[in-house]
Amino acid sequence: MSIYSFHVDVAAPPEAVADRVRSIVRQNLWDARDAQPFIGSVQDTTFKLRRNIDYRNSFLPSISGRIVSLPKGTRVTVAMSFHPAASIFMIFWLAFVGYGALRDKSAFPSVTWWMFGFGCVLPILGFLPEAIIARRLLLAAIRGC
Numbered sequence: 001m002s003i004y005s006f007h008v009d010v011a012a013p014p015e016a017v018a019d020r021v022r023s024i025v026r027q028n029l030w031d032a033r034d035a036q037p038f039i040g041s042v043q044d045t046t047f048k049l050r051r052n053i054d055y056r057n058s059f060l061p062s063i064s065g066r067i068v069s070l071p072k073g074t075r076v077t078v079a080m081s082f083h084p085a086a087s088i089f090m091i092f093w094l095a096f097v098g099y100g101a102l103r104d105k106s107a108f109p110s111v112t113w114w115m116f117g118f119g120c121v122l123p124i125l126g127f128l129p130e131a132i133i134a135r136r137l138l139l140a141a142i143r144g145c
Contacts, residue, residue, distance in 0.1 A: 002079035011073040024141045059126030
């Protein structure tokens with residue numbers, strides 16, 4: 001399930017656009033000398049990426065994209081989503097804490113309500129800034145800037 005998506009049309013052939021995306025992607029996960037902004041793979045018409053960061057972020061967007069030929073150029077469609085493990089963990093977290101918050105008869109707002117709110121806000125704060133940075137970097141590369 002995509003949380004954030006966009007597309008961009010460029011007046012370049014699909015092969016050139018794939019090469020532009022490939023130029024900002026580190027293909028080898030273990031080569032720390034390669035300081036590309038993304039880690040992942042780029043095929044002829046698809047790519048799967050994540051940002052190359054030096055810190056931990058469980059809500060870092062998983063980025064997938066398609067490169068489609070148009071009559072006068074190329075369309076790149078990008079979708080960003082949570083990592084499946086982070087999604088499953090947050091579903092269990094919110095279900096468990098939400099159940100506890102609903103069963104809690106103490107004065108509102110109790111600790112469980114604060115934990116539920118924290119569980120709702122944390123993924124957004126971890127995902128959204130990273131998605132904005134990734135979009136900016138991808139658009140610059142795709143447009144050839």
